[in-house]
Amino acid sequence: MNHQTRIEPEHRGGGRYTFNWYCSCHAKGYGHRSKGAAQSSANAHLKREGGH
Ligand SMILES: [Zn+2]
Structure with a gap:
């Protein structure tokens, strides 16, 4: 399985944002x-999945 992560901001209103990450493995x-x-957090996922 290939793992490629991307990070996207999500507007929460009032000028605030949170950040989500998505991996190619879903x-x-x-x-x-x-x-x-x-x-x-995304790096922790990559480490977990790629550590074998
Ligand atoms: Zn992944």
């Missing part, structure tokens, strides 16, 4: 408070 993570937090 894994995803929602609601991160910063792009950096989303990135580290």
